[in-house]
Amino acid sequence: MQAKAPGSKKASGDLWWQKGIIYEVYIRSFNDTNGDGIGDLNGITEKLDYLQDLGIDCIWVTPFYESPMKDFGYDISDFKSVEKMFGTMQDFDKLLHETHQRGMKLIVDQVPNHTSDQHAWFKEARSSRDNPKRDWYIWADADAEGNPPNNWLAMFGGSAWEWDEKTEQFYYHAFLKDQPDLNWRNPEVHEAVLEEMRFWLEKGVDGFRVDVMWHLIKDEHLRDNPDNPDYKEEQPTYNQLQPVYSTDQPEVHDIIRKMRKLTDSYPDCVLIGEIYLPIHQLVSYYGHDNKGAQLPFNFQLLTLPWEPKKIAIAIDQYESALPNSGWPNWVMGNHDQSRMATKLGEAQARVAAMLLLTLRGTPTLYYGDEIGMQDVKIPKSEVQDPQGLHMPDKNLSRDPFRAPMPWNDSPNAGFTTGKPWLRMAGNTSKLNVQAQQDKPDSLLALYKKLIKLRRQEPALHKGLYRPVYSDDKLIAYLREAEEKRFLVVLNLSNKGRLFAPERFKFKGKVVLSLLPDHENATVENELKLKGDDGLIIEINR
The missing domain is CATH 2.60.40.1180 (Golgi alpha-mannosidase II)
Known part of the structure; x- marks a missing residue:
């Protein structure tokens, strides 16, 4: 493909990812076409007309690659493949083609921080200490007492270090022990991951949402993280420490710059970063001369109290902290956070929609928020999310935010002809897409009005x-x-x-x-x- 010219240094608001609206599809829960109870690629293709009618410009699809599914696709065993439960590579090609035929864009998840322990790279790395891929992951000796080399904690609970009996060293995993972290201090890892990204860019995807971007580099000396004086018992155990050495290291920006250089060599592609950091740290991910992520995800509306003064101050702080060439963005729902309609109630969910779609910057919607989907109570015996399973006493399962999409009032709400992989809401006979399609006062109708107005008025999409x-x-x-x-x-x-x-x-x-x-x-x-x-x-x- 022909490389595109360098972008303007001014945040014009005229590029598609600045004017447009991004819609996250959590693939397992969107639409199932083969009756196995799990959403699939053909299910997204089947609903493209719905998304086009809603006014969506770009679809972000969560991981559909080969995976043991210990973390529902974020533990990848082959980055250049399609997991059979989601379809085939031909199904993906069809989805991409049909999306582009409708004038929409498609971006995919890139998960560069870690692989599955079933990935060929890790199988080689753990085969022996002198294997050529050993240094593709982070290994360390035990201390004098046989303990892990430092106090780093895993996001899903417990130590972030797992002992490998065969080679008698610990390996680091920021999430599950089944998700060993790649060693981004090794240039060979850079080339391998960039080659995987190039594979999808050659297919024609319009960019990437990069998972846990701020985790990619760890402290070279593996120093202990300090205690968190603000830790509260109901929080994940990970929060007991401040991850100042295990995340957000200065060298991460060199990696992002390489990713951006690659995506910039393909026309009109965008690089989005998942980053849970305070604003003054977040804005550094735009990079020097705006050569970092074009959209470092801004999660303030997800994490702030629903209080006007605090929100107004946060907006002003964000606007003032943005680099001159940086473009703002706002997120009000995703697969890791409680749904907007649950946190705020149905009436305030409408207010939130108007806020999201009238602020300056690119908005990202989460599937189902446009009809007011709420969290679904999942009995403990049915919890599947590893975060919930590994910390059962803290009620931290993300399953409630990932319930299947209700399309109509038929059995299983038109999501599947089989048994849904996750329990559905109890009110799908009334709360579903079909029930709201022709109602002028529905939340779905409001989203369509807001999106239409935003699209036709430059003041609202770039002003x-x-x-x-x-x-x-x-x-x-x-x-x-x-x-x-x-x-x-x-x-x-x-x-x-x-x-x-x-x-x-x-x-x-x-x-x-x-x-x-x-x-x-x-x-x-x-x-x-x-x-x-x-x-x-x-x-x-």
Whole structure:
């Protein structure tokens, strides 16, 4: 393929991944076409018209590669393959072709931090200490008492070091012992992983979401992590320590720069990084001269309390911390976090949708949030998520956020003709896509309206963000571009509130309202908002 020209240093907002909306498909739970109860690649292809009608620009598909499925696909045994439960490589090629035929993009998960212990690389590495691939992973001797070399903890509980009887050394695993970490200090690992990425780029994918990007490099001296003074018992045991030596090392940016150089050599590709870090650390992942990840995922709306003042401050801090060429992004749902409608309730989920789709920057949606899917209670006897299984006393299973998508009111909600891999919600007869398709007041209809308005108005998809007001209930801001200004006013509570800011005078027409009270109304200088209301107002110049 022909390499594309270097991008502009200005954050223009005109590139597809800046204007567009990304939609995460957790493949196991989206749509099953062969009756085994597990979603598959053909299931995504079957629903492309739905996603196009919703207004999605880019589909992000979670891992579908060959895997023992100890971590549901994030433990990969062959990066250049398709796990048979999800289909075949021909099925993937069809999905990619059909997505592009509809003018949409497709990005895939890249998991460069670790492999499965069943991967050929690791089988070679653990075969002997002098195997050529030994240094592709992180090995260390026991200390004088036979203990692991340091105190690092695994994300899913317990020590991050596993003893290998045959070669009498420990290997490091940030997650399960079945997921040994690659040694990114070895240049051969760089070349091998970049070659895997090139394989998918040659197929025509439009970029990657890079799993746990901030984990890739570890401290060369394997120093102990310090205690976390803010640790609380209900948190994962991993949080007992501050992972200052096992994550977010300076050398990680050299790796990301190489990944970016590769993706930049293919037309219009995007590199997205999964990064759970505070803003001042997160923005460093844009890289020097914007040659890091184009979109280091910003999870503030997932992790912050639903309080207007805190959210307003976080938006301002993020906007001010962005490098000049950096483009913002916002995420309000993913496969690791409780669903928006569960955390906020149905009414505030509408407010959250308006917030997500009117902020400056690329929004990422999680499958089912557009119909208000909620967490599903999974009995302990049915828990499958390794995080829940390894820390059963802490109620940390992510299964509730990964329930199958309800498409209609048929048995198993149209997701499968077999037994779903995970228990479905109990209200799918009423809460499903088909039930909301033709209802003008449904959450699905609201998403379509918001996405359509965002797409047609440059002020909303690339315009400047200006804060206007916030208090204990309201947040208000302007979006403006090309002689158009939109005032967004959101009530993040269920109580009414008068919006009449002293320092900001306005007059305009309501173009979208969450409640019928203000629909198409002309407003001036003040608004009486009911609880759970939100307005987008086109301001007169």
